[in-house]
Amino acid sequence: MANNSYLLLIFFICLSFFSCIPFAHSLSTVSISETDNHTLICALIKPPNRQAFVLNCTSFPQGIQIHVNPNASFSGIVAGHGFLCGLRSPSSSIMVCWRFSTSETKSPKRIHRGPAIKDLDAGNSHICGVNGTNQLECWQWREFNSSGVGNFASVAVGENFVCGLSAIGIIRCVGSNTNVVGQEPRGNYSVVSAGFRHACAISDNNSLDCWGEIMVEKPQGKFISLALGEDRSCALWHNETVVCWGKNKFSLPERLQGTYFITIEAKRSVFCGVAKANHSLYCWGNEILDSKLMVLDKVVPGPCSSKCSCGILELSSDICGQGVSICKPCEGETSPSPPPLAPPPQSHHTSGWNKKMVAFLVVGCVGSLALILLCCFFLYKYCKDRGCRRVHDSGRLDEPGTTPENVPSQRQQAAPPVLEKRLSHLVSMGNGVHMEEFPLQMLLEATNNFSEDHKIGAGSFGSVYRATLDDGREVAIKRAEISMSTPYVNKREEDNDSAFINELEALSRLNHKNLVRLLGFCEDCNERVLVYEYMKNGTLNDHLHKLQSTPLMSWAARIKVALDAARGIEYLHVYAVPPIIHRDIKSSNILLDDTWNAKVSDFGLSLMAPVDEESHLSLLGAGTVGYMDPEYYRLQQLTTKSDVYSFGVVLLEMLSGYKAIHRNENGVPRNVVDFVVPYIAQDEIHRILDPKVPPPTPFEIEAVAYVGYLAVDCVNLEGRDRPSMTEIVNNLKRALDACLTHPTLSRSSTESST
The missing domain is CATH 1.10.510.10 (Transferase(Phosphotransferase) domain 1)
Structure with missing residues (x-):
């Protein structure tokens, strides 16, 4: 028992040390999309006399039009091939997307309404984000199941892969691109970025590591930010100038060398950066953009935040309003001038730790340790309560001994949960009404990812949606509410699971003209869905x-x-x-x-x-x-x-x-x-x-x-x-x-x- 206590103490000390690492993760205020030989560049701007960030887009050459509600405010944007998505502010819990081409732009559709998204990134085809409980969520990626992947502080999305940075700086990549997935470097990192078929990361001492399909040798030096394209890359030196490298001797245009940038973004062949001097947006990577002096004027250089680990940008409170600011990238340790790939001005920083950095480190570590101890206390209370409390009419639906962090995958890995036993027994009974098991993908397509446009009401354990299946059947689909697994919502999740099984058990053996007929169900990971005949004339x-x-x-x-x-x-x-x-x-x-x-x-x-x-x-x-x-x-x-x-x-x-x-x-x-x-x-x-x-x-x-x-x-x-x-x-x-x-x-x- 004593040995276990010492091991636990050592674990907490190590965890508190790693939690002091400053991470560069946030929402982006600039997006790039290359579609049909056109480049669409969008950025958030702040109109005069308004505390809102509105979307402003321009196309090179002209031809793509994005119609945006002028009153809509956004906290972050991402884009890829033929799509643009924005998180609505101030909550960041609603995401809308536009699909577009040179011939038409479709009306925006809401693809997410739920937990607030604190980090968001898009590759050429897919979108992934991290919600408030550090769970990974992905969209426009049907063959990828993000449940149970793990907890991340930030993510970077490439072509058929996504890399996440954990709270202690460990990188993990998942997906089908084997050149990237499984090749992650070991160590502790503060930034991770993904290109088309490669990824790079900045370590806690600001050095650069890259893996995947790398065309040329990466530069050496100290960096604070990255932007990766298809076969080319750029990085922000610690002194806020940019260096680029890649296929066909790709480099930063001469007109921009020596320009100081706050942030940089990339998509395939195009790169953009927000200039520090005037917050103008400059872009490069093709002939049209290389010849253009400026793309957009006075864009928002970053998302607003109430907490900044490495200082705030000058005048950012004027942009964000009282109490919130735009954070500066964490520079970490400085170094001598970088190699002559793109000679920057000499830095006036001195090497080593100054008093301000030491103070930040001490405060961060103490605060992190206090937070960890508080979490441990609530975890202890939760485990203690779960050991003595029983639900009268629904029973426990999960196996004991599983930590909250692993709950999202327990329905697949537990051996076997009570819910799975009841469901398996029900399906195998063979009596009563025939039930069809519907694929989740079919129901997602029929309801447009359970959009609000299809919602017609609510039931005992979730919302009800109207849909037309591929075979022409008009149905009502009841989807259980999905709660993130924490000690405070597990009881509600158990109640939802119990209601799902109760309704399935009841209707599977009932057949009467005055009872709504159950057509089938879908039980897929965390999804609990029942499919009924549609009742045309409502309630x-x-x-x-x-x-x-x-x-x-x-x-x-x-x-x-x-x-x-x-x-x-x-x-x-x-x-x-x-x-x-x-x-x-x-x-x-x-x-x-x-x-x-x-x-x-x-x-x-x-x-x-x-x-x-x-x-x-x-x-x-x-x-x-x-x-x-x-x-x-x-x-x-x-x-x-x-x-x-x-x-x-x-x-x-x-x-x-x-x-x-x-x-x-x-x-x-x-x-x-x-x-x-x-x-x-x-x-x-x-x-x-x-x-x-x-x-x-x-x-x-x-x-x-x-x-x-x-x-x-x-x-x-x-x-x-x-x-x-x-x-x-x-x-x-x-x-x-x-x-x-x-x-x-x-x-x-x-x-x-x-």
Whole structure:
């Protein structure tokens, strides 16, 4: 035990030392794209009197037009062959992309909306970034799976490979380019950059290492920044001048030698740099650009940040605003003048560590050590809590002993997780309804990467999207929410997984005309997706509370919808083996198909019911506020009568037009049960009927009152006083017949016989 403690202490000391290494990683404010013999160069600029960075692009020769909302603000941009992408500011959690050619530019599409992206890079074809939890995410790279790759502080993207720099300065490359992947240099680095088929990195002492398909010998000296193209490269010396090398004796144009730059960017044959003197953008690499003095004037030289390890640029607070600045590149240790590839002016720096650098090092190390100790404390608390806490109705879905850092890949590597066991058992049962397993790529293409344009709602464990498959089928796709794995969101992820399996288990063995039909599923790494028949006419909730014009503007139509839904719930309670308690009956979970048949949906909270009607399940409350059975909530005892209560609330909604929880004329929240039931009990139902529906005829008023009495019975405080779903179905059928054939009804026929 003592030896383990010493090893742990040594590990923390080493980790705190490496965490003091300053890393050059951030978002780029300049992008380059070569497409169809045209070069599109874009940069972020700051308009006068606005705290926003807007996108400005120019094409050489002219021909490519990018149409940008003038009010849109961006925090970073990247580009490649035929595309340009920008991170919207200030959150950096939304990324939009334009596809373009010399003949057309398509409207921008959102390809990411989620965790904020703190580092972003693009190769000729692919885009990758690092989010706030240091996880790698990639786009436009179908054959590459970024889950489980590891944690990175920054990334660099080449052609079919991506290299990441870890928090302790270790480089790792992944992808299919074997000239780069597996050839990474060993050591600690502060900068990594990728070209078309090669990569380079700057070590913690500012020396340069390159690997992959390298055409010529790299320069020697001390560097602070890199920009790599297809068969050529450039680097920023520690004294802020540029040196270039590559095929056919590529070098920096003579007109730019001696110019001081803040940052440089590259794509294939073209390079650009932001000049230190006036923040103008100069570019070189082809005949057109080599002959042009300046491309853009006064561009933003870098992203704004609240913390800078190596100092801030002069006047950057004027660009960014109060409290944030543009960071200077970390120069590290200086050296004598570099070799004569492109002679820079003599540096006035002195070698060695000065007092300011020592102070930065001490403060950084102390702060890093404090952060590590704090993380260890929370990790200890998390592990301790996980050892003693259990979820009542969903169970643990991951194996113990896995650290949060490895969670994204545990569904593939664990041996085997409970979720995989349940899913494997379910698929192998061979009974019930046939389920199709859909490829994730098919669903991504059908929903345009689950874009907001396809989103139509939300369910118990995620969002719902409308899509048309390749075979022409129109479907609804429910995708589980994906949370980054930390001690604080694992419980939510477990709940989502449990809801996914519950719904899959329930619908895979159910087949009824009043239950939404499950077509299949997709279980791919961290993705949990269910595919249903598409219900063209939406939810009952929409028709009651949102739509101004709807066919449900007659009492017969509403009673018919209620009867359909009741038959679906009755099937769950009576005919399913074993019986199923839905636990989340509400108007938004009753859907309408193209012929206005109602079907019950969303079985994410459903549970197997006790066979004996007098029995119950002891569980923590789950459901939707306003619909939840107060007996279930108060006593945590679940029976089929809990669904009956929820259905009674739906009936009251349909009668009154009020939401389950709504505000009265004074703006005070009110429950539909508390408001409507007293009127029905006093035989004054006409005072609370939905005014959007024409007043009932003398024959309809009997049926409507009959449904009102039934609803009152359903929302009795004690479950034993509520009717069964079979009784509800029979009573609603009689009410519907009354609307159509005018028989006489009495309240006594609605009373429960339980």
